[in-house]
């Protein structure tokens with residue numbers, strides 16, 4: 001039997017992507033009477049709104065409507081978790097770029113011109129712009145999350161060696177190729193259908209219903225695909241969809257709101273930048289004995305998903321290491337900047353990067369290879385394998401992955417070659433680092449781990465598939481289609497994947513936390529199995545065997561050497577009045593977490609990986625090139641190795657971009673000055689390491705009962721990029737001839753150069769508290 005799962009099948013939209021025929025929101029045929037929307041943004045950092053004058057905007061020919069928050073018919077609060085995020089600024093503006101007024105006009109240019117004619121009078125209020133200031137002023141959005149095991153302070157005090165330090169890790173813009181976009185069309189009875197580039201159609205539906213003061217059944221949200229989401233459309237698509245829906249209600253006409261790139265970057269939240277403060281005690285081998293860590297994430301002006309992002313940072317601050325006595329605290333800092341949001345890894349990368357940095361510091365302090373210190377601290381297989389939240393790591397394959405990558409990347413020999421190169425090369429220096437990834441799979445908010453699907457078999461044997469997962473390029477549509485094809489034993493071309501719609505599957509979760517294929521795959525399998533059981537009865541009668549004997553494969557139902565075509569069985573089932581539709585459901589079993597005690601099993605399983613990256617630095621300019629990277633990543637029994645390989649490559653490069661070249665820069669008034677590709681550099685294909693070797697782990701099915709024993713892959717490989725940043729740190733140390741170096745992220749060429757200079761000048765000893 002040929003298998004459809006575990007096969008490299010191309011992305012279902014790939015030919016359309018290449019031909020330019022894949023439709024995004026702005027490509028949809030424009031409905032009759034369409035209006036275009038634009039936003040007026042605040043030019044203050046934090047201020048009270050004294051008055052808003054929209055008369056000049058309304059007077060512009062072609063302008064049809066202008067709304068403020070007071071024109072919202074229902075509840076204007078569109079916060080996803082805790083309340084406090086009005087659809088447009090209410091009474092105060094909280095950051096530079098806060099949307100205040102929305103305009104609808106007959107074309108985009110008119111709408112944007114009108115938006116600039118709006119006049120707002122303000123009274124400035126004091127603002128908080130940095131994480132450090134927020135901590136100092138106790139400006140927090142939510143209470144902290146704390147994990148604690150043993151007595152970290154006592155363990156640090158007793159330890160033979162101690163280090164204390166601070167690290168800044170920058171944020172990251174999503175830079176999805178398709179910006180935020182929504183198209184709202186009024187229907188009969190006050191209903192509205194909104195096409196939206198969103199990872200979370202059900203939440204967009206709920207919030208539109210809220211702002212329109214309508215029941216959810218009056219709102220349909222559809223998403224055929226996104227031109228990238230990366231977490232940026234998990235919650236933050238809703239604002240623009242709601243504005244379009246309110247304008248459509250007010251004007252009775254369809255309304256489209258598509259942000260341009262600068263506005264998108266100014267208005268929408270990004271990856272949280274973090275300030276990490278640590279103190280660590282360790283022995284002469286570098287084994288961590290006590291660890292105290294505070295992870296402070298910049299939430300920006302509103303909570304959005306910050307609570308869950310900081311939680312995930314805290315959950316991943318163990319990285320891959322056993323921490324016997326440990327205290328980890330996560331702070332949700334409130335500042336007057338954009339409201340930061342989900343971004344691939346969801347806080348996990350920031351937590352993990354911090355501890356990988358600390359391990360590197362320990363190694364340098366002791367004069368050891370960081371690899372040795374990593375291995376000395378690595379979680380064990382049956383001891384030293386309990387996380388700071390008391391989840392036992394049951395399936396630790398990291399020791400094997402380290403062995404495999406050390407061999408395949410020729411690490412030890414190259415380490416020596418690089419040291420030899422650095423000893424004789426004065427102005428070019430190389431660096432090398434090897435880092436692991438262990439990423440927890442499941443939403444840490446347990447109830448979100450649910451999914452639904454709707455499978456329809458037609459009497460000609462063709463199948464329509466719908467589920468709650470949204471397609472953002474990651475391939476969830478093809479993966480779930482593979483699951484359904486496998487279950488029915490039919491070829492993929494019998495299956496039509498349909499756009500994600502809230503009127504087909506209700507109350508879905510965001511496609512996020514890398515769990516899209518896991519959850520929706522299981523839900524679709526559940527639906528398909530119900531229909532297959534019914535078809536087995538029909539086919540059994542046709543073949544003269546018991547239903548249990550019927551096997552579905554190769555587009556046929558077979559038993560005892562006889563077979564009938566799948567289409568014939570479907571047709572016969574219809575004639576016999578057997579239902580060929582089913583909805584499926586899945587809820588991840590066995591997961592729970594108690595925030596109050598900091599204990600539980602928040603993750604169904606872990607996905608693992610290891611990466612070794614080598615870099616070459618020009619010490620005159622700080623510029624660098626990644627010369628080689630070796631990646632080994634675990635997808636269990638991959639549902640689709642071609643898609644997964646793409647996720648590993650793309651994730652790694654996005655992680656590398658975050659930690660090395662993507663720099664968000666706000667001025668002292670809180671204005672984002674990097675809001676276009678001219679000033680904000682994302683990596684391109686040319687930034688890939690010159691010698692790039694990527695392998696998926698093979699022969700290791702997921703021990704958890706996941707869909708066909710695969711593992712989630714969307715986010716985990718991003719953190720393989722940490723190896724590139726620490727390779728730079730290694731090169732900086734070589735360049736400065738210093739033992740200790742400080743290198744915040746992003747390690748841009750400027751920062752690399754400054755780090756080399758600072759390390760050369762450093763007269764002060766390492767930030768050591770008091771070595772024995």
Ligand code: MTE
Pocket residue numbers: 228229230231343344345472473474475476511512513514515516517647650712713714715
């Ligand atoms: N890959 C592409 N091409 N585009 C994206 O927007 N988003 C990432 C990841 N891979 C993304 C991507 C993020 S943030 C997540 S959570 C997962 O895909 C979501 O999809 P999944 O759950 O189906 O893996």
Ligand code: MOS
Pocket residue numbers: 199230231232234342343344345346511512513514715
């Ligand atoms: Mo991904 S950050 O969970 O959308």
